[in-house]
Amino acid sequence: MHANNFLSKNNFDAYRKMCNGPRIASPSDHLVPIEEQREVASRISGVDYIELPGRGHFIRDYDFPELVANVIDKMTSQ
Amino acid sequence: MWYPSVINDLVLATNPATQHPLFPGGSVLRTFPDPLDAHEEIWIRFMEEQIEIGEKDVVIGHSSGAAAILRYIETRKVEGVVLVSAYHSDLGDVTERDSGYFNRPWNWDAISRNANWITQFCKSPCSERMNCRPFGEEKTINMSFDHAC
Numbered sequence: 001m002h003a004n005n006f007l008s009k010n011n012f013d014a015y016r017k018m019c020n021g022p023r024i025a026s027p028s029d030h031l032v033p034i035e036e037q038r039e040v041a042s043r044i045s046g047v048d049y050i051e052l053p054g055r056g057h058f059i060r061d062y063d064f065p066e067l068v069a070n071v072i073d074k075m076t077s078q
Numbered sequence: 079m080w081y082p083s084v085i086n087d088l089v090l091a092t093n094p095a096t097q098h099p100l101f102p103g104g105s106v107l108r109t110f111p112d113p114l115d116a117h118e119e120i121w122i123r124f125m126e127e128q129i130e131i132g133e134k135d136v137v138i139g140h141s142s143g144a145a146a147i148l149r150y151i152e153t154r155k156v157e158g159v160v161l162v163s164a165y166h167s168d169l170g171d172v173t174e175r176d177s178g179y180f181n182r183p184w185n186w187d188a189i190s191r192n193a194n195w196i197t198q199f200c201k202s203p204c205s206e207r208m209n210c211r212p213f214g215e216e217k218t219i220n221m222s223f224d225h226a227c
Contacts, residue, residue, distance in 0.1 A: 032169065034200060036166070037198070037200040038200070041198050043166070044196055045187070046195075048196065049200070050197065050200070052201055058080070061079070062080055064080040067084055067160060067197075071138075074136075075136070
């Protein structure tokens with residue numbers, strides 16, 4: 001098992017740009033709608049799909065214990 | 079942001095049965111080039127040539143990072159994948175459309191086949207009980223994030 005790589009762009013400027021745009025100007029708009037994410041899950045065979053309530057776009061969290069526990073579980077149950 | 083915390087926790091993680099580190103090869107947390115637009119051609123090249131993601135690696139991707147990983151493993155194998163707030167279309171956004179990830183069909187069979195395991199985390203819709211505020215009452219970025227999934 002090699003490196004644990006971590007990909008994200010920390011794209012706060014883009015988020016601001018998107019959030020000021022018309023696409024999210026109504027209460028029904030989301031940065032990434034949950035229907036879109038469920039669609040992704042439905043396309044991946046064998047995916048472990050986990051919905052967590054009420055934490056937005058995972059931007060304001062300072063830890064992510066569910067993710068850590070999941071990776072440890074996957075890597076020790078192979 | 080949770081990235082450093084997750085990396086630190088996983089660096090310290092050990093196999094309960096053997097007490098050996100789960101990731102003896104270490105961890106990589108990098109700021110990507112082209113951070114605002116996240117063009118596929120730039121990111122995929124960076125993942126391949128700079129980070130050198132390999133078949134025994136676990137890759138965690140958030141938002142655009144999730145889209146990049148999905149494209150990456152269409153043609154390359156990895157050990158495991160964690161997707162956070164993943165999407166597969168441009169969501170009607172010009173920046174997303176120009177990024178390149180969403181201009182052709184996805185090879186879901188290859189994506190499913192090229193990782194030994196894939197976990198996807200998503201946020202459930204907000205509810206009144208969760209004290210989410212109606213969109214449009216404020217203009218702060220935090221407001222927007224409250225309602226993003």
